[in-house]
Amino acid sequence: MIVQDVINHIEALSPLAYAENFDNVGLLVGDKNSKLTGVLVTLDTLETVVDEAIESNCNLIVSFHPIIFKGLKKLTGKTYVERVVIKALKNNVAIYAMHTALDNSFIGVNAMICEKLGLTNRKILIPQPQTIKKLITFVPKNEAETLRNALFEAGAGSIGNYSHCSFNTEGIGTYNGNDDSTPTKGKKGETHFENETQISVIFPKHLESNIIKTLFNTHSYEEVAYEVTTLENTNQHIGMGMIGEFENDMSENEFLNFLKNHMNTECIRHSKLLHKNIKKVAVLGGSGSFAIAAAKAANADIFITADLKYHDFFMADNQILLADIGHYESEQFTKNLLVAYLTKKITNFAIVLSRTNTNPVKYF
Incomplete structure (x- = not known):
């Protein structure tokens, strides 16, 4: 190797x-x-x-x-x-x-914290924008299945818990090749009409080069017509922080002791206790003050992170318990x-x- x-x-x-x-x-x-x-x-x-x-x-x-x-x-x-x-x-x-890159992974840093704490029903706290792209291309009708399957194999067409997702419409494509062209269907210098299938698939942005390579290697046309656009759709599996919950809630003091033991930390800096039980927990390993608002918006009972400054604790605003367990401790x-x-x-x-x-x- x-x-x-x-x-x-x-x-x-x-x-x-x-x-x-x-x-x-x-x-x-x-x-x-x-x-x-x-x-x-x-x-x-x-x-x-x-x-x-x-x-x-x-x-x-x-x-x-x-x-x-x-x-x-x-x-x-x-x-x-x-x-x-x-x-x-x-x-x-x-x-x-x-x-x-690992912070933003669904099975990365924050998943490890959730695993240590035993949190279930995990979701990304702050999904990263513009991580999903869409490919639209046009292929001869009798070649559509081959191209679709090749794109699926390359990683396209996955939406949440579903794979092999695409949208297909049929129509007639036209083209007229010049003297330098070598059309695979029709003759150069003549306008050709071809029964085609328009295929639309989405894919994660890191696979773009592989998806386009697969398209060109599989498509029969000399000139492949296609377009790639970036979508605003939220990706369920990429982003900062994570939120999950316990099956049974705990008191604040009970949870802070639980947190101290399970995260092997010698010190927890926290905001004012609110005297309510802890069930829904937001986490973000490393410096996470930027995610306080997101944790509050998600109705978390507590937000566990690190590197909170003096004024960051005021942002709890009697709505959430903030817990700073230390940078190293949160990522250890x-x-x-x-x-x-x-x-x-x-x-x-x-x-x-x-x-x-x-x-x-x-x-x-």
Whole structure:
């Protein structure tokens, strides 16, 4: 195997197309064509993590957070970021990060929090806009079934719990090829009338290149007529945060103790207790103050996140309980998710869970 083989599996779980625009994701250091020796999974890539990768004979580090976030103008070893990159390059260790691509995955960071808390009926809290596209194309009637099935196989036509979704209308298409044309039906220089089927299918935006490639490889026409548009429809499985619920509610104090134990956190900063039971829970791993309004709009009893500032707590406004469990604590189980996923996909290589605790925040 090579590094790119692992990347292919990761991007099936969390396509980079769904990372936020501000983020820096993908292969950050190293050669994608390097022969793989092993994979180390971590939340952050520090010098000690690179040392651990070297000791474990792993030449690929899969990190949740990107070590390179802003542009590097120098590589002198002055900062911890520069030292990590230099050490990785010297020892031929590649570094890959997915960050908000995994945040936006339905089975990513927030799903892991829900799993730890035992939440059911999970839904995306803030669906990402413009993730669905629509293809319209025209094909000879007797070739429509072949093309439809090829597009379905490429990933088109899935809506929620349904697959093989399309809309088809029949009509007559016309064209007249010039002297340089080589029409597969009709003759050049003559206007041809063809019984055609118009096929409409939707697809997730990260599959666009594959869908268009399949269209051209399957369609018989020399010039394929098609159009692709971006839809405003909400995608049920891509976006920030998640909301779920308990089968049985708990008191606020009971839930905060439950949360502290299940998320292995030493401290929970929270807004004023509202003296009502907790049943509907919104979560967002990492810095999540931007989602407070969405959690309130979803009628969550509590919103669990991290990095809330002093004034953020006022936004609870006696409508919701806000709980800041710490940035590292909210994302700590992400590496377990990645190890479990990659272990199932790659059975002939060691997938190593990093032993290094990279949390920079300490409690006294």
